[in-house]
Amino acid sequence: xxxxxxxxxxxxxxxxxxxxxxxxxxMLVPLLAEVFEQTSLSKEDIGFWCSGSSDYLAGRAFSFIAxxxxxxxxxxxxxxxxxxxxxxxxxxxxxxxxxGEVDTALVYGFGKSSAGQLRRVLALQLDPYxxxxxxxxxxxxxxxxxxxxxxxxxxSEREMAEVAAxxxxxxxxxxxAQRSGAEDAATLLERPMFADPLRKHDIAPVxxxxxxxxxxxxxxxxxxxxxxxxxxxxxxxxxxxxxGARELTRSPSTEAAGAAAGGDxxxxxxxxxxxxxxxxxxxxxxxxxxxxxxxxxxxVLAGNPMFAAGxxxxxxxxxxxxxxxxxxxxxHATSGPAxxxxxxxxxxxxx
Amino acid sequence: MAKQLAAVLGTGQTHHRAKRTxxxxxxxxxxxxxxxxADAGVEWADIDAVVLGKAPDLFEGVMMPELFLADxxxxxxxxxxxxxxxxxxxxxxxxxxxxxxQSGVHRRVLTVAFExxxxxxxxxxxxxxxxxQMPVGAGAGGYFAPHVRSYIRRSGAPAHVGAIVAAKDRQxxxxxxxxxxxxxxITVESVQASQMLWDPIRYDETCPSSxxxxxxxxxxxxxxxxxxxxxxxxxxxxxxxxPTTFAGRxxxxxxxxxxxxxxxWREAGITDPLxxxxxxxxxxxxxxxxxMWLENLGFTAEGEGWKLTESGETAxxxxxxxxxxxxVLCTNPIGxxxMLRFAEAAKQVMGRAGDYQVDxxxxxxxxxxxxxxxxxxxxxxxxxxPG
Numbered sequence: 009x010x011x012x013x014x015x016x017x018x019x020x021x022x023x024x025x026x027x028x029x030x031x032x033x034x035m036l037v038p039l040l041a042e043v044f045e046q047t048s049l050s051k052e053d054i055g056f057w058c059s060g061s062s063d064y065l066a067g068r069a070f071s072f073i074a075x076x077x078x079x080x081x082x083x084x085x086x087x088x089x090x091x092x093x094x095x096x097x098x099x100x101x102x103x104x105x106x107x108g109e110v111d112t113a114l115v116y117g118f119g120k121s122s123a124g125q126l127r128r129v130l131a132l133q134l135d136p137y138x139x140x141x142x143x144x145x146x147x148x149x150x151x152x153x154x155x156x157x158x159x160x161x162x163x164s165e166r167e168m169a170e171v172a173a174x175x176x177x178x179x180x181x182x183x184x185a186q187r188s189g190a191e192d193a194a195t196l197l198e199r200p201m202f203a204d205p206l207r208k209h210d211i212a213p214v215x216x217x218x219x220x221x222x223x224x225x226x227x228x229x230x231x232x233x234x235x236x237x238x239x240x241x242x243x244x245x246x247x248x249x250x251x252g253a254r255e256l257t258r259s260p261s262t263e264a265a266g267a268a269a270g271g272d273x274x275x276x277x278x279x280x281x282x283x284x285x286x287x288x289x290x291x292x293x294x295x296x297x298x299x300x301x302x303x304x305x306x307x308v309l310a311g312n313p314m315f316a317a318g319x320x321x322x323x324x325x326x327x328x329x330x331x332x333x334x335x336x337x338x339x340h341a342t343s344g345p346a347x348x349x350x351x352x353x354x355x356x357x358x359x
Numbered sequence: 360m361a362k363q364l365a366a367v368l369g370t371g372q373t374h375h376r377a378k379r380t381x382x383x384x385x386x387x388x389x390x391x392x393x394x395x396x397a398d399a400g401v402e403w404a405d406i407d408a409v410v411l412g413k414a415p416d417l418f419e420g421v422m423m424p425e426l427f428l429a430d431x432x433x434x435x436x437x438x439x440x441x442x443x444x445x446x447x448x449x450x451x452x453x454x455x456x457x458x459x460x461q462s463g464v465h466r467r468v469l470t471v472a473f474e475x476x477x478x479x480x481x482x483x484x485x486x487x488x489x490x491x492q493m494p495v496g497a498g499a500g501g502y503f504a505p506h507v508r509s510y511i512r513r514s515g516a517p518a519h520v521g522a523i524v525a526a527k528d529r530q531x532x533x534x535x536x537x538x539x540x541x542x543x544x545i546t547v548e549s550v551q552a553s554q555m556l557w558d559p560i561r562y563d564e565t566c567p568s569s570x571x572x573x574x575x576x577x578x579x580x581x582x583x584x585x586x587x588x589x590x591x592x593x594x595x596x597x598x599x600x601x602p603t604t605f606a607g608r609x610x611x612x613x614x615x616x617x618x619x620x621x622x623x624w625r626e627a628g629i630t631d632p633l634x635x636x637x638x639x640x641x642x643x644x645x646x647x648x649x650x651m652w653l654e655n656l657g658f659t660a661e662g663e664g665w666k667l668t669e670s671g672e673t674a675x676x677x678x679x680x681x682x683x684x685x686x687v688l689c690t691n692p693i694g695x696x697x698m699l700r701f702a703e704a705a706k707q708v709m710g711r712a713g714d715y716q717v718d719x720x721x722x723x724x725x726x727x728x729x730x731x732x733x734x735x736x737x738x739x740x741x742x743x744x745p746g
Contacts, residue, residue, distance in 0.1 A: 057600075063443075064422040069415035070445055073730050076602050084615035087600035088451055091416065091423055091443035100440065100455055106462035107362045132422040137383060140421070246439040249427045264436065344426040349439065 011226035012105045013236035014330070014355065016049075017323035018042035019219040022186035022311025025122040026216040031066035032120030033075040035218035040079065043114070043220050047232045051080060054222075055110025057087040058101045060094030060117040061315045064132060067124055075118065086110065093117060094219065095280075095318030095341030095351050101223055102242055111225040112232075117316035118218040126214050126314070133345060135249060146345060147211060149251065151203040153346045154285040157257045158205055165205055168284040169193035172209040172309055175284075179306025186213050186311035209309070212282035217313025219320040237326035237337075237355040241269035244351035251346065262293035262340065262350040269338075269352040276301040276328060277338040278321040282308050286347055290340060294352070300338075304328070318342065322353055329357040365460040366583030367591035367705035367740060368467070368576040369399025375539035375571035375690045378477040384419065385431035388473055388572050391695075392432070395469070395574035398711075400587070406576070407465035409434040412442040412452025412472040413694030414729075418479040432471065444598075446642070446729030448472060449573065449697025450736030453725075454596050456577050457738070461593075466579045473572035474692035481568060481693065500565055500645065502731065504557035507647040510611045511559065516650060516665035518559065522550035524646035525564045525688060527674050532685025534675075534714040539569045539690040550646075564646035564688075571692035573699045583744075591705030594722065594745040595626035596738045603731040610732055616655040619735040624657065627722075627739040628746075633658045633667075636739070637720040638680050638707045640700035642727045644687045649673065653681070656726065675715060683707070683715040697727025701738055708742040 018039040028034045044050060057079065063071045072089045079085065090096045094117025101113035130146035157163050170193045179188035189209075199207045222232070229236035245261035248254055271277075277300055281287035291302065303309075305324045308317050318341025325339035335357045343349040371394025373379070379387055396402070409432050411425045421427065425434075425441040432439065444451040449472040456470035481498075510516070529545040532538035545563065553563035583590035599619035601608070620632075629635045641656070643649045650664035658679060659667050667673055673681040682688070684703040687696050704725035706712045717723075722741045728734060 062422065063415050063417060069417045070730065072443070073445065073603060073733070076600055076733070080602075082601050082605065082608075082614070084599040084601040084613075084618050086598055088442065088455065088598060089444050091441050092425075096440060100458070103455075103458040103462045103464065106464070107458055109362065109461075129422065132420065133426050135427045136419070136421045136424075139427075244438050245436060246426075246429045246434055248430050248435045250430065260436070344423070348426055348429075 010106050010108055011238055012102050012223055013226050013229035013238040014221060014326035015224045015229050015233040015236050016043040016046040016222035017327055019184060019320050019323060020217050021184050022215045022217045022313055024186060024214060026120060030068060030120060030123040031071040031074055032118055032216055033078045036075060036078045036116055036118055036220065039218055039220040043222050047222050049112065049232065054112055054114045055086065056101055056104045056113040057085050058097040058113065058115050059089050060092050060097040060319065061119060062091060064129055065119050065121060065123065065314055093315050093318035093341050093343050095322055098221060098319055098322060099242060099244060099351065102239060105223060105225050111228045113223045114220065115223065115319060116218065116220045117319045119314035119316055120216045121214045121314050122216050147203045147206065149345050150283045151206050153256045154205050154283065157285055160257055162257050163285055163288045165197060166193055167288060168210050169196040171284040171287045172196055175303055175307050175309040178304055179310035182306050182310060185306050186215050188306065188310060206283065210284040212308045212312035215311045215313045217311065217316050219316040219323055221319055221323050233330060235330055235332055235357050237329035238358055239353055240356050241354040243268040246349040249348060256346055257289065259289050259293040259347045259350060262290055262352065265350055265352040266294040269354045271338045271352065271354050274300060274336050274338040274354065275334045276304060278303055278305060278325040279340045280308055280318050280321050280342045282312055289347065294338065318351065326355050329355055362461040363463050364580040364583065364744065365457050365577055365593045368401065368578045368582055368586055369395050370575045370702040370705055371395030371398055372537050372573045372699060372702065373571045374537055375569040375692060377568060379475065379570035384424065384475055385428055387475060387570065388428065388431060388471055391572035391574040392469065392471055395576055399576035401467060401576055403433045405467050406433060406469045408438040408459055408468050410440045410442065410452055410456040410468060410470040412448040412698065413474055414446060414448055418481060419475055420479065444729060444734050446693055447697050447727040447734040447736045448729065449695050449699065450701055450725065450727030451598060453575060453698055453701045454598060454736055454738065457593055457596060460577055460579050467582055468577050469574065470577060471572060471574040472695040472698040474694035475570045476568040476692060477570050500557040500560055503645055504560050506610045507559060507645065510647060510651050513611065514662040514665055519547060519551065520650060520665045520668055521559065521564050521646040522547045523668055524643065524649040525550045528682050528686045528688040531675060531683050531715055532689030535685045538685045539567050560645050566644040566687045566691035569690050569692040571690060571695050573695040573702050575702050589709060589742055591709045591740040592744050594739040594741045595623050597623040598736045601733050603733055611651060612655045613732050615733060616728065616735045619737055620656045623737050623739060633679060636679065636722050636724050638683060638717040639724040640684065640686065640703040640726065641681055642687055642697060642700055643682060644691060646688060649681055680717050683712065683717055697736060700727055701725035705740050708740050
């Protein structure tokens with residue numbers, strides 16, 4: 009079956025609030041131009057299009073249809089959509105190229121979290137009969153997860169603050185980051201609690217944003233990029249939705265996906281961890297050693313555009329290969345409350 | 360490199376009604392899934408991945424319902440994908456599941472689509488007022504009625520053609536034990552006597568709002584060969600999309616539908632669809648869409664679709680039986696309606712369609728469309744392996 013590689017990637021500025029329509033599809037237009045510039049492809053050259061987004065975020069049915077206008081989809085295009093983070097749209101596009109039906113694909117994700125109240129919107133992902141009517145919000149659920157790990161001695165508030173300090177320091181080099189900082193863990197720990205045991209720096213910010221990525225079959229990829237990032241493994245798994253039945257201090261779905269994707273020997277990893285303690289869970293689940301550089305972009309603690317952030321992790325990791333900074337990398341995306349669903353991709357440069 | 364062969368191993372669907380108050384959403388899905396797995400003769404351990412589709416989350420008020428459904432779908436610990444491409448989603452979902460097999464990634468995939476319309480108000484969910492956009496404010500019937508009027512004007516079709524389709528599909532639905540509307544006594548005259556809703560669309564020419572689900576198990580070549588009585592082999596697939604509105608767009612016969620059909624027939628090796636296809640399950644939510652889609656799909660020349668319908672050739676026993684199951688006019692759980700078309704096509708070539716079986720159906724079409732007639736998904740399935 010065909011090998012598939014990332015040949016282009018662009019993402020928008022991560023911002024607290026963007027102007028424009030509630031679904032924010034306008035954010036895609038300059039990014040499409042950017043990846044076409046990078047790859048020398050045009051709209052007509054794309055064999056398959058796939059996107060990730062959420063109607064609930066935009067507060068409107070069929071919000072992804074408006075994105076078809078942003079693409080300028082006439083003559084008609086071969087296209088599909090997942091109501092998930094666009095990392096899973098990338099998975100669908102990866103399948104399409106592997107079948108041999110197409111040899112290029114453009115994947116995009118967009119989300120305008122500022123259109124509603126994100127904490128409350130995400131509560132609607134829970135069991136609608138027994139749990140959602142109680143309105144447990146996404147930050148409170150993550151707080152329970154963080155508390156369980158602290159009480160089990162698996163991590164401490166200091167280690168969580170160290171994750172935030174490192175991410176925000178790295179984000180200073182990322183011109184698209186929503187926030188960055190130079191404070192050390194001790195300083196961060198003096199800040200007040202937001203949702204005990206989480207402080208604001210433990211929580212990814214509410215972000216509007218979008219990301220666009222181009223895939224190509226490996227033989228075609230060589231024509232489109234100097235150093236394509238070949239996907240050597242990509243797997244995803246889901247855990248039970250029943251919070252009381254899950255071992256919340258671990259991520260079995262990440263462990264299984266990571267093992268199947270084959271992450272040994274990666275130099276760096278972009279992890280989709282919207283809370284500081286979740287980075288620790290993910291590092292353990294993936295068996296990433298001290299020598300693996302995590303989230304050089306600053307990760308989603310520096311900007312977390314819903315439904316684009318997972319795809320952006322793959323783009324950021326692939327970008328390190330495209331630029332020649334790394335040879336073998338890992339990227340991770342998550343979805344659902346407390347890391348319920350997880351995807352792991354491993355990418356390699358071939359010289 | 361060529362695609363791997365893929366086949367439908369089994370199908371299942373719920374009994375469809377306006378309100379399935381006897382089951383929760385997970386219960387509804389399991390009704391279809393359990394039937395599909397029994398029909399395919401597989402156990403949970405045989406399923407490698409699950410692909411779920413449905414139309415807007417706003418309908419049931421659950422954001423990304425695949426997450427809370429993971430246990431009920433048997434997906435926990437496995438890959439789970441969620442597809443949403445408007446009204447075509449049931450078809451697109453089946454095609455994503457097919458890709459999982461055709462790409463060589465998995466051997467057996469469970470795919471399921473649903474809508475529990477009674478837990479929502481589809482009219483409300485489709486008629487919100489998003490800023491910076493022209494509101495439809497009319498529901499689907501009000502949106503599509505002008506397209507139907509335009510078709511009638513362009514083709515010169517006589518006024519009773521829509522009623523012929525409605526009477527035919529409802530009579531077929533009476534043969535289908537799972538159909539929502541089962542009206543054995545309906546006639547062209549009684550349809551024409553029903554109330555006008557959106558001129559020229561009458562009450563009996565519109566689809567119902569249904570609660571329901573449809574599931575299929577799709578497998579690789581070895582799994583297909585093991586199906587007693589024969590699998591439904593997937594010969595070709597196609598998807599195409601175009602924008603909702605722009606100057607000059609042909610909403611009666613959208614280019615995306617024509618392009619998808621052309622790609623589909625090419626892949627299936629079909630040069631004359633009317634002669635080479637034995638049964639068609641076409642997405643017809645309003646009766647006039649049968650002749651419109653017959654033309655868009657290339658079964659007839661432009662302006663000729665209504666003649667095929669009027670001649671009776673699209674009825675069970677005709678040259679091209681269209682919607683022998685009763686189709687969307689009898690059963691419309693929106694998110695599942697496209698998959699029902701795909702599954703009913705598979706049932707025909709597997710010889711499992713019961714009282715509405717088309718004799719000797721060798722090749723069948725499954726078709727779905729969505730949005731403002733802008734999303735298209737289709738497949739051709741056959742009793743024999745392709746090639």
